[in-house]
Amino acid sequence: MAMIFALSLGMAGCQKSSDSSSDSKKERELLNVSYDPTREFYSQYNELFCQYWKEEHNEEIRVVQSHGGSGSQARSVMEGNEADVVTLALAHDVTAIEQAGLIEPGWMEEFDGESSPYTSTIVFLVRKGNEKNIQDWDDLVRDGIEVITPNPKTSGGACWNFLAAWAYWQEQDGENEEETKDYLKKLYKNVLVLDSGARGATNTFVENGQGDVLIAWENEAYLAMEEYPNQYEMVTPSISILAQPSVAVVDKNVQEHGTEELATAYLEYLYSDEAQRLAGKNYYRPSRDVILQEFSGQFNLEMNLVSIENFGGWDKAYETFFQDGAVFDQIYSD
Numbered sequence: 394m395a396m397i398f399a400l401s402l403g404m405a406g407c408q409k410s411s412d413s414s415s416d417s418k419k420e421r422e423l424l425n426v427s428y429d430p431t432r433e434f435y436s437q438y439n440e441l442f443c444q445y446w447k448e449e450h451n452e453e454i455r456v457v458q459s460h461g462g463s464g465s466q467a468r469s470v471m472e473g474n475e476a477d478v479v480t481l482a483l484a485h486d487v488t489a490i491e492q493a494g495l496i497e498p499g500w501m502e503e504f505d506g507e508s509s510p511y512t513s514t515i516v517f518l519v520r521k522g523n524e525k526n527i528q529d530w531d532d533l534v535r536d537g538i539e540v541i542t543p544n545p546k547t548s549g550g551a552c553w554n555f556l557a558a559w560a561y562w563q564e565q566d567g568e569n570e571e572e573t574k575d576y577l578k579k580l581y582k583n584v585l586v587l588d589s590g591a592r593g594a595t596n597t598f599v600e601n602g603q604g605d606v607l608i609a610w611e612n613e614a615y616l617a618m619e620e621y622p623n624q625y626e627m628v629t630p631s632i633s634i635l636a637q638p639s640v641a642v643v644d645k646n647v648q649e650h651g652t653e654e655l656a657t658a659y660l661e662y663l664y665s666d667e668a669q670r671l672a673g674k675n676y677y678r679p680s681r682d683v684i685l686q687e688f689s690g691q692f693n694l695e696m697n698l699v700s701i702e703n704f705g706g707w708d709k710a711y712e713t714f715f716q717d718g719a720v721f722d723q724i725y726s727d
Contacts, residue, residue, distance in 0.1 A: 420455045423655055426476035428463035428549055428638070429592035430613045434675040435480070441671060442662050446655070454655065462590030463549030470495065476643045477656040482549025482591075484639045485707040491641075500641040503660075509637040510663035511677035514698060515550075515557040517628040518598065518607040518614040525605045529630050530561040533606065534579035541604035542584055543594040545714075545721050549638075550591035552715055554608045557634040559714070560699040564632060577724050599625070610636070611692075612676035635698040 427435060439456040446454055459466065459474070463482035470476045471493040479496075481487055484507070490496050501507050519527050525538060533540050543551040558580060559573060566572040585604055588594040591613060598607040599617050606628075607614075614627045640660050647653040662668055669679040673688040685694070704710035714720045 420453050421652065421655065422455045422457060423477045423652055423659060424457045424459065424475060425478050425480055425659070426459045426466050426470055426474060427480040428466055428482040429460055429590040430550070430595075430610050430616075431480060431638075432458070432460050432592070433616065434612075434672060434677060437671055437675070438663070438668060441667060442659055445662060445665075445667075446658065456659070460592070462543065462547040462593075464547045465589060470643065475646050475650070477647050477650060477652050478640065478642055478660055480638065480640045480660075482636075482638050483552060483707060484637070484701075485552075485711045486549055487639045487641045488708065490643065495643050495645045496641050497644045501639070503642070504640065505664055506680040507637065508640050508660075510640060510660070510668075510680050511638065511672040512680060513611045513636045513638070513677055514633045514696060515554050515630075515636060516609060516611050516614050516633065517630060518609045518617055518625055519605065519628055521624050521626055523626060523628065527606050527628055530558050530580075530632070531565070531576075533558075533583060533608075534576055535583075538583050538606065539585050539604045540580065540583045540606055540608065541586060541588075541594050541598045542608040543591050544587040544589055547589040548591055548594075550610050550636075551587075551594075552711075553610075553634055553636045555714065555721060556701070556704060556710065557630070557632065557699070558608075560634060560703065561630065561632040574720065574724055577720075578727055581725055611678075615676035629693055629696060632697050632699065635700045637701065 425435060435458050439458065443454055443456065446452060463486050467481060467486035467489050470479060470490050479487060479490060484501065487496065487500060491498060491500060504510065517527060532538065542554050545551040545555050558577060562573040562576040586597050588597055591610055594607060595609065595613050595617060598604050618625050618627065640663065642656045642660065647656045664681065666684065669681050669684040673679050673684065678692055679685045701707055701710060712719065
């Protein structure tokens, strides 16, 4: 799966036609620290943005991209990874960087859609034929079903997976929290491997052939089906969640690097028609509705999606479910 299983660090930029001048200006560099499943999208977007910047400012730049589990990536920035921008899986990971003093308050209002230029949702990827007849969340707790999903302690995608499952069983159980916990215990008892990130989980399922079902970002499921025609199929559960990846300028770093204008433009251009269509072609849902409708034949726009607001927002959801000693730890330790 050559396209999906790329290296975790990559570069993209507009090439200079000549570097023979002794006083030739060094290319400015922008570092985008992102999460696992955006590798292919940003590899293409970086080229698009470099071309745009060259045309608008007559300057050639280089963009470096880093990928990993969203929580791990956020920690790396807090520990000294000098990102100019972060494009992470969930708002809480950006808020953690803000609380570390690297991002100024109000970042969520800086760009449209609460600084979420594209969205996604959570689906199931199964092997062609779906021999285990996996149709909904309750099938994932059956005896003998082997589930692949990443670890919510390190992966933003895994947090969305957990909350989508929680929303389903809350509806089935009449919002009985203890019964919902019991179902989640059964689900995680069926998990073979808790990979650190969403792409690692995809590797485990697709490359290593483990498991009966992968709980996946919608775009990851589409990529797997594209790379391996007629080997996989996607199942849409009856309830899922609107996943809103977040983007932000890392203010402290760009001020030190002198890249504030460049970094801001890099994220603003994600909302351009060209970039929104590129997101759709990479199986992310464009945040601009007029562009999203162009992909209505690709995405199921009638899915029953809860949102993070159903959980009181990300700060409350993280405290309730994913902090040390919170619900996920209680479930998994049992």
